[in-house]
Amino acid sequence: MKEPASLRNRLIVAATAWIALGMILAWLILSNVFRSHVSEQFYDELFVHLSELQRLARVENDTVVLRAPLSDPRYDVEKSGFYWEIQRQGKVLARSPSMKAAPLKTPPDGRLDVGVHTHRVAGPTGELLVAEALEWTDPAKPPIQFIIGTDKRHLDSVAASFNYTLSWALTGLGLSMVLAATLLILYAMRPFAQLNTALHDVRAGRTKSLPGSYPSEVQQLVDNLNAMFASTTELVQRARTQAGNIAHGLKTPLAILTDEAFRLQAGGQRDVAETILHQCRKMQTQIDYQTTRARVVAGRLSPGASANVRDVISDVVAALSRIHSQRDLQFDVDVPVPLRVACEAQDLQEILGNLIDNAGKHARTQVRVSASAVDDGMIDISVSDDGHGLPLEAHEVVFNVGERWDTQSAGSGLGLAIARDLATLYGGTISLGASGLGGLEASIRLPAAQ
Incomplete structure (x- = not known):
């Protein structure tokens, strides 16, 4: 065009x-x-x-x-x-x-x-x-x-x-x-x-308002934009607070239901108890997913969202290296230049945390994380492992809320769903494919910060 x-x-x-x-x-x-x-x-x-x-x-x-x-x-x-x-x-x-x-x-x-x-x-x-x-x-x-x-x-x-x-x-x-x-x-x-x-x-996130003085014909526009930014920031904070309040308000009734299910199980009513526990776990999964989504939607409205890719990857890898320290996993990071994506830092941490943690759980010895800029104003981030990988038919199933391909390992089946939803809300994508290391590769594409 x-x-x-x-x-x-x-x-x-x-x-x-x-x-x-x-x-x-x-x-x-x-x-x-x-x-x-x-x-x-x-x-x-x-x-x-x-x-x-x-x-x-x-x-x-x-x-x-x-x-x-x-x-x-x-x-x-x-x-x-x-x-x-x-x-x-x-x-x-x-x-x-x-x-x-x-x-x-x-x-x-x-x-x-x-x-x-x-x-x-x-x-x-x-x-x-x-x-x-x-x-x-x-x-x-x-x-x-x-x-x-x-x-x-x-x-x-x-x-x-x-x-x-x-x-x-x-x-x-x-x-x-x-x-x-x-x-x-x-x-x-x-x-x-x-x-x-x-x-x-x-x-780019360097300021939260428009500084400086302008001619009277432009100053009115600047004042209105600053008022809109302030109002948007206030709405964001209210939305995040409301999401937290919803999660907190449902936490206690859900805990009571779970406790009652355990009491029924102890009284010998195992089928009824298992049904209630299963539904409680599904409700908890949906609560976590929707509150996370509400927080991210609110954050997406905030002007100036920006995150340094190399810094976020370094923080996530440092934390996960300690978690997987007994397995002697090798985490390779390849981000040659400073790159910034149009995404809140905590949301990028959640995306990468889920994907890198998932790679660490299934890797044999190595996890590789790399990032590069592409010509269409996007940033490509890939997370690869040398594990067993996934069959092709599972590449989309694992992104469904509450779905897990490997039911033997711990998890709620929520991490990949949240990661893709976060990326989509910021105008990006996540896809799975075969890794050059022999396992699975997750490819994340997010808009570059202006």
Whole structure:
């Protein structure tokens, strides 16, 4: 399953996209405004030069003579991109020295088309921006066309230069805004990172509440979480106390029933006594199992459950070594690095105590306990012995409450059931299989502490 993107990354991506969109829109608007402004300047300059051309031109029949050259010397440079022509009915009467090509052709104008017209036509060096005016010197003759134009490439060059500068300026501005937005978002998200670290500490069992002060928007959440942790801890203690009270309350009536059964047995009513004793043992087994389960369920609600695997295994092995000291059993422990499981230490002791004690009872000479971390965030613990093992059909039966495969040895048939139930309540598993030592291997898998 794909991991969802973090809120920080989403905000940074959204800010970057919004800033990029703003920069693009700004580029388009400013570029168009500038081009429009420059185009107006180009046409204003053409109008001025057109008016100047009309003032300087002296028309005599079909001959045109300029009293003086135009003030802009670019009209005298060949193929400079600045051109003018004076025509009548398509016949060139005069033209600028810069023109060395076919006559300019503009759309036809009627007699009512007075004033200045603008066109875009083909020129000697590319598309021309043209201003044109008609002048009637003789009502009986066609008008004289005064045409003056500038290459569009000059306008494009100015606009391209501006766009280049604008692109770099807006890119720099956009990057600085993205950097500023990123720093602002990172600064604004710092309290959440601190809160996440504090929650990890609570889950790992290093603290029981969230320390530190936070901004007012986050502090309310922190206060509510701390209140919930305190309430949960209180509920846990009440549940454990209640489980103890139930066990204590049933202990006395059960002892009385057991005593009455022994009295019936002494009076010769062996069948009745044996039935009562058998039921009393079953009730005691169920009481032990359910009170243990209630205690563990309450403990599972407590935040920050964590236990050091190597320390717990060492304590359990040290205690069981003394119990089995006369059998000269060898207990091998292989936990190379410190590992922590998300489990109360006393519950891990109970799980491992039952399994290691069970292995010690059936081992010939050796019990091996090892632990390692796996990639899925779990811790694997194995308990192996070199005993006779169990047949495959017994691997699940022995986990039932009150069930024992070996009825000759002492026990209530409760240890393995409690061990599996404890592991399940913490999100783990216990399974049995063949041991490399020749006997039985119990494999425990528990979640690693955060």
